[in-house]
Amino acid sequence: MYKYASPKNFYALAGRLIPWLGAVTLLLFIAGLYLGLYVAPPDYQQGDSYRIMFIHVPSAWMSMFVYMMMAGGGLVGLVWNIKLADMLATASAPIGASLTLSALVTGSLWGRPTWGTYWVWDARLTSELILFFLYMGFIALQAAIDDPRRSARAGAVLALVGVVNIPIIHFSVVWWNTLHQPASIGSLGKIVSPSIYPSMLHPLLIMSVAFFLFYFTVLLIRMRGEILARERHTGWVAEIVRATPEIRGTHP
Numbered sequence: 001m002y003k004y005a006s007p008k009n010f011y012a013l014a015g016r017l018i019p020w021l022g023a024v025t026l027l028l029f030i031a032g033l034y035l036g037l038y039v040a041p042p043d044y045q046q047g048d049s050y051r052i053m054f055i056h057v058p059s060a061w062m063s064m065f066v067y068m069m070m071a072g073g074g075l076v077g078l079v080w081n082i083k084l085a086d087m088l089a090t091a092s093a094p095i096g097a098s099l100t101l102s103a104l105v106t107g108s109l110w111g112r113p114t115w116g117t118y119w120v121w122d123a124r125l126t127s128e129l130i131l132f133f134l135y136m137g138f139i140a141l142q143a144a145i146d147d148p149r150r151s152a153r154a155g156a157v158l159a160l161v162g163v164v165n166i167p168i169i170h171f172s173v174v175w176w177n178t179l180h181q182p183a184s185i186g187s188l189g190k191i192v193s194p195s196i197y198p199s200m201l202h203p204l205l206i207m208s209v210a211f212f213l214f215y216f217t218v219l220l221i222r223m224r225g226e227i228l229a230r231e232r233h234t235g236w237v238a239e240i241v242r243a244t245p246e247i248r249g250t251h252p
Helices: 008-040 051-078 085-117 123-144 148-161 164-175 186-190 198-230 235-241 245-250
Strands: none
Touching: 008 051, 008 085, 008 198, 051 085, 051 123, 051 148, 051 164, 085 123, 085 148, 085 198, 123 148, 123 164, 198 235, 198 245
């Protein structure tokens, strides 16, 4: 594994993995959306409006997972000074922010027919909104500092402080009396014996895996870009630029 801690080796590995991950991700999205939108029956209470769940729930799950990946990358970079870990944190932030925004928007659209309003200052919704601000704060902080190493350290500290919000999001429906429904899935017991009909559960799980692989596919693409930007003065990147017309056209 130490071999792939080198930006050069990781760049090559990511290039080989991206097409395969992208293809599997696309197939899972097609299967999950087909099963969720056409095969799964309407809900006995919510009718067809519940189908936004197949986007909302995976987005919400991944918004927390990506933040933990970002914070973990920041911690590794902060403690062991590994450049790839810093790049992972930087590359993860816009993806996580997009997924969090997706969770907030789809949750609001789902809340309108369910609660009669697009937004309430519910504990789950409010803590998810705070997560979005943490992502944006991380991105803005790194953009404000020119030196990549100082930028990575400052972002890592902010990300680690924000980790306290993750258990608040997860347990908010347990700790407080909120409008947001408790998790139908979220523990091993609920996966083995979930409180959701199998024809609805299966596309939800497929969509969750699709979102998971989507994150890693886009992460690898963004990390390759980060590597080229940060290692642009090295000989191996110069060779790639000379051999790739698309890159050569944007990096004179």
